[in-house]
Amino acid sequence: MYNLLRRLLFCFPTETVHHFSMNMMKLGCSVGAIRKSISAQCAPSNGSLAKELFGLRFKNPVGLAAGFDKNALYLTELEALGFGFVEIGTVTPKPQAGNDKPRLFRLPKDKALINRMGFNNDGVQVVAQRLKDWREKQRATNNRLWATGKLQTAESSSLPLNEGSHSPLTIHDSPLIIGGNIGKNKVTPNEDAWKDYEICFRALFDCVDYFVVNVSSPNTPGLRELQEKDSLRKILSHLQTINQQESGQETDRKPKPILLKIAPDLTPQQIDDVIDLAMEIKLDGLVATNTTISREQLHTSGQQLESIGAGGLSGAPVRKRSTEIVQYIHQKTKGQLPVIASGGIFTAADACEKLAAGASLVQVWTGFIYEGPTIVKNICNGL
Numbered sequence: 001m002y003n004l005l006r007r008l009l010f011c012f013p014t015e016t017v018h019h020f021s022m023n024m025m026k027l028g029c030s031v032g033a034i035r036k037s038i039s040a041q042c043a044p045s046n047g048s049l050a051k052e053l054f055g056l057r058f059k060n061p062v063g064l065a066a067g068f069d070k071n072a073l074y075l076t077e078l079e080a081l082g083f084g085f086v087e088i089g090t091v092t093p094k095p096q097a098g099n100d101k102p103r104l105f106r107l108p109k110d111k112a113l114i115n116r117m118g119f120n121n122d123g124v125q126v127v128a129q130r131l132k133d134w135r136e137k138q139r140a141t142n143n144r145l146w147a148t149g150k151l152q153t154a155e156s157s158s159l160p161l162n163e164g165s166h167s168p169l170t171i172h173d174s175p176l177i178i179g180g181n182i183g184k185n186k187v188t189p190n191e192d193a194w195k196d197y198e199i200c201f202r203a204l205f206d207c208v209d210y211f212v213v214n215v216s217s218p219n220t221p222g223l224r225e226l227q228e229k230d231s232l233r234k235i236l237s238h239l240q241t242i243n244q245q246e247s248g249q250e251t252d253r254k255p256k257p258i259l260l261k262i263a264p265d266l267t268p269q270q271i272d273d274v275i276d277l278a279m280e281i282k283l284d285g286l287v288a289t290n291t292t293i294s295r296e297q298l299h300t301s302g303q304q305l306e307s308i309g310a311g312g313l314s315g316a317p318v319r320k321r322s323t324e325i326v327q328y329i330h331q332k333t334k335g336q337l338p339v340i341a342s343g344g345i346f347t348a349a350d351a352c353e354k355l356a357a358g359a360s361l362v363q364v365w366t367g368f369i370y371e372g373p374t375i376v377k378n379i380c381n382g383l
Helices: 002-009 014-029 032-042 075-080 124-147 190-204 223-227 229-248 268-280 302-308 316-333 348-356 366-371 375-382
Strands: 051-053 056-058 062-064 085-091 104-107 112-115 177-182 210-214 258-262 285-288 312-315 339-342 361-364
Touching: 014 032, 014 075, 014 104, 032 075, 056 177, 062 375, 075 085, 085 124, 085 210, 112 316, 112 366, 124 190, 177 190, 190 210, 190 223, 190 229, 210 229, 223 229, 229 258, 229 268, 258 268, 268 285, 268 316, 285 316, 312 316, 312 366, 316 339, 316 348, 348 361, 348 375, 361 366, 361 375, 366 375
Parallel strands: 062 085, 062 361, 085 177, 177 210, 210 258, 258 285, 285 339, 339 361
Antiparallel strands: 051 056, 104 112, 112 312
16 A cells, blocks of 8 residues: 555655655544554554663664654654654754755665755754643643553553663653754854754753764764764763753753764774763763765666765665674674664564664664555564
C-alpha cells in the first residue's frame, strides 16, 4: 500500500510533501478514534523491547533522528507511529530560515536523500514553549489515566537501572522520550559558538530528556570545524558545568544526559580524539553518524548529482560507514560509551547490524521516508 502512495508522493517536491504528509497526519490524529487506529496499525506491541539507558526508559530502541521534526510540531503523531524516542531540532538560539529552496532532494536509485536545510527552525524560545505545552497536555491526559488505573508508571517497571545512569527512574508524563538536538546560528562565529549551545541548553533543560550537541552538519559553514578536539572541549566542558549547576538548584532536578553527534567523514585520528574527549569529560554517549559529504559509489548519475549540488547525503549509502564507526567506538571504549546508531537503517536487519556492532539504540530518518509509517513496527517485529 505504502509503495503505491510513495510513488505518488515522490512526484512532488520533497520538502512540500514532507509538510503536507505530516499535517495530514496531524489532522487525523486530532480525532481520538483515528489516532488509536493509526497506533494499532503502526505501533509495535512487543513490550519486551523496552530498554533502560541514561536513566531513561525507552519503550523500544527505535527513534527518529533530528531534522525530521525540527520544531516539535508532530510529537503526538510520531508517538502514535510507535517511535521509542524522538529527537527534535536542530534548534538554534534565534529563529533562522535556513538555506534557499530547493534544499531537500530524493535519490530513489540509491534509497537516499541529500539535504542542505541549514538549521531552519523557529528558535529555541518558541520550541521550548511548544514542548512545555505538549508536556502539560500529556500530563493532563495521564492524570486522567492514573485516576482510572489505566497507566503504569516507569517506577513500577521491573527493568533494572543501567550502570552509570544519572538517577533512579522517574515517572514520565509520556512514554515518548524527547531528545533536544542543539546547534549554533549561522551568523555566530565559531569562537562564540559555545554561547549559542549554552542558550539552547538552558532554555530546553526542563523540556527534553537528553541533549545532543550537533557540530557535524555539513550545511552550516564552518560548523564541522568545531569537531576539532580543542573546540569541542570548550563547548562540552561548559555544558557539563551548566548541567551540574542547573540540576543543583533544586533537589528534584537531575543532570541531563549529554551526547555528541559526529560525522561519518571523520578520520580515525579524529574519532580517537572524540572518544578521548568524551571519556575525559564524561559525556553520556555519541550519536553516530550524521550525513556525509561523500558521493562515492552512487547509482544516481553524476549529472543529476551536479544539478543538486552541495548537501549532506543520508540513507542506504551511509549504512556501512555508520556501522563501521559504531563498531570502532564500541571496541575502542570496550562498550563503556553508549552509541545511538543513525545511518542507513531501513529494516530490522539494518537495525540488528547496528545493535550487533555495539549500538544501544537506533534512529531512522531517510528509512522512514522510503519504508513508510510502519517502519518502527516492522523493525521491532524483527528484533
